[in-house]
Amino acid sequence: MLPFIARRGLQGAVLLIIVSFISFAVMNLAPGNAMQTFINPRMSPQEISRAETALGIDKPVPLQYLSWVSNLAQGNFGYSVRNGESVTALLKQRAGPTLLLTLTSFVLIVVLALGIGIYSAARPYSIIDYLSTMLVFAGISIPSFFFGLSLIYLFSVQLGWFPTSGFENYSADHQGWALLFDRLWHMVLPVCVLTLTGTASILRHVRSSVSEALRQDYVRTARSKGVGEVSILFKHALRNGLIPVVTLLGLSLPAFFAGSVITETIFAWPGMGRLLVDSVFARDYPVSMAINTITAVLVIVGSLVADVLYGLIDPRVRLES
């Protein structure tokens, strides 16, 4: 197992360098730069050039990339062009709310997708199965910005049950439990959006993968030998049926950190996803590069974790490696 992890780790590092260079190049080759979003008549073009020089964004892309990498090697993501804040400090502020939102919805997604998916696979054509199919259709076909705005309209504006947006009620001076409860209350709608869309895609895979496993010969053999249905499902079918799902879950790891761009934007949630959107529009490359790099690291780590889990679930994979 260890050589396998080491080899994959090395592959991942090479991949990371390639990914970071490509995304750096693509961002910098796109026409326009951060300074051009600041242009106003009271600033002369000479001053813009001077500021570009001061920021180092007038240099050729390979040079800019090298200086970015050398800063990164010292643990420095650079400074936001937009507000001059250190990117690391900015990420620290934004990571908490994103983790809170995405971890909560991840737990719900896993519970719902596994629970409903396995039940629908075991009891096809039951009412739960039909309802889950509808849920999948809804979750995949409704765009999250529309779903989010509909929830805000219905549950906040019309019914007044939940706050429309934000991380807490800013005009109240909450402390302790009251603050915690207030934040949980603000989480309900965005968590609903993330959970519905997330559950839908994973539920689909769980259901098809488990029912595929239930049709296998070994299941038929076990059944003919008189093994009970519960035992067949949990001891035999799930073990094989859930392997692809583990990959899916592993690959959804980056979303924990990078956040959900659309949901966070709609609910004015102070997380990483919204930070990414803002920085892309402002051409604030140090910030977007930092988020992209972290996401790339997480994708690589996520797929490694998935592979390791594969090995634990299915010994054949371990042998092959």
Add this chain to the structure above:
Amino acid sequence: MRKLLFLSAALLLSGAYAQTASCPKVGGTATIAQNSEPGNLNPLIFPTTYDTNIEELVFNALVKPTADLNYQADLAQSWTFSADKKTLTFKLRPNIKWHDGQPLTARDVAFTLTAIASPKYNGGAFSQVEVLSGADAYHDGKATTISGIKVIDDRTIALSTDKVYAPILATLAGIMILPQHIYGKIAVENWQKDATNRNPVGSGPFKFKQYRSGELIELEANKAYFAGRPCLDRLIVRFGDANTMLAALVKGEVDAAPVPVPSVASVKDNANVKLTVVNQLDFDYVGTNLRNPVLADKAVRTAMAYAINRKAIVTGLMSGYGTVVDTIFPKSHWAYPSNVRPIPYDPALAQKTLDDAGWTMSGGVRSKDGKTLKLRLFYTTGNPVRERGAALIQANLRQIGIQVDLQSMDFPTLVTYLLPKDGQNKPRAVNATDFDLFILGFGIERDPSEYLSYFTADGQPPNGYNFTGYTDAAGGNLLTKAQETVAQTARKALYNQFGLLMRDQLPWIPLTQAQALYGSQTRLHNFAPDIRGVNVNVARWWVQ
């Protein structure tokens, strides 16, 4: 002694009376929303509108604009021009304090103006102080002080220019004064990255309290403010998507927010929300590349102006919240020439104009001497009026035989066409093929002298913002003369004349001027944004 006591009691009473008169209720919190997060809160580092909206609450300038775009006292109590009009002496108000209790003196003013001129400063405001005598020498490292800045005493400062520069008050109204005892300790080249950007100490009606990235900026009343304490105790500025903030307004989570035109119905139907419609100084226009021989033909530009149905943009795309513009000044600006001939919407006249100029139609496209009327129109994304307006303009122009290809892009990308760079990434001159037509908005300042950069031969990129390449000396002379004329009526006459000239020559084809819409909760009183901005009378806002 008794007399003195009586006098001070009377003063106290009158002070109390003044406060209750302007603030029916003191205290409470108001929350307002804006659609984008500010960058940094140092007013001298690349200020955007979103930054300035907040910086104006925390900082002061020497003077500030009035509603009719004149100037009134802010930090300065009074100002006098010397006989030759080249020196302006300001007397500051007595006993002004920074939010940390330190006194604000003329030395802070001198420090701020000098810092912008420093060779190491790169925050984008140097061109505002460049006009002061000796600023260039200081900027180039040839002098250790700026000869045009003289601190006379704690409350008096004199600023001199080499030649008469009429917009100097307008310029100074745009420079907020920073505390020397804080910024003086930070090397000016590091200002952009310094933590003070997110923790500013100013002298304005509100003190900065906290900045939560992605969420809000919290301010508290400056109870010792020289112009009287604000009625509110606390002001929170939230940032979020326009639709979300509108929902928060309707639900009462924020007290005021901008209203997108398509959503105006949801505010009008709501008894708790008041809609305020405000004129602005921004207008949209179609810019032309006059280096392109086709567009250099005035008949083509005039025909385009006649063919574009600007009224339809106002009624159809702006729901009527706006008006057509006939020259390069918005109607709410003092420089607007009231005798300007409106540009008619008249496709037949447009056809005739092109016919008379020898552009003949064949296969739906006009041509002359081998040149066809096929043009690219660049426009920016993110503004529905401009996006849909571009399609309307395309259809309008097709009717008169001008074929237009639309290309949408974001603002920074459009800038790369208007302010092009060479292979070495250095700014270069615009050529005839960089672009044909573009739609942009222009927010004119209180003083139109900035048009020198837009409409003179010297202002062509890379030296200025004359993207269109308008080089007629007549226009440039008017602008130069206006900049050197201090008397307001004479200046107005010059700018009026310039407005009429632009209506005739049309390097910019003026389109429309939008109004800004704000919704406010009925519990928030005195919310009265105007042409100067949304927070202009924030000290008088009060909540029930």
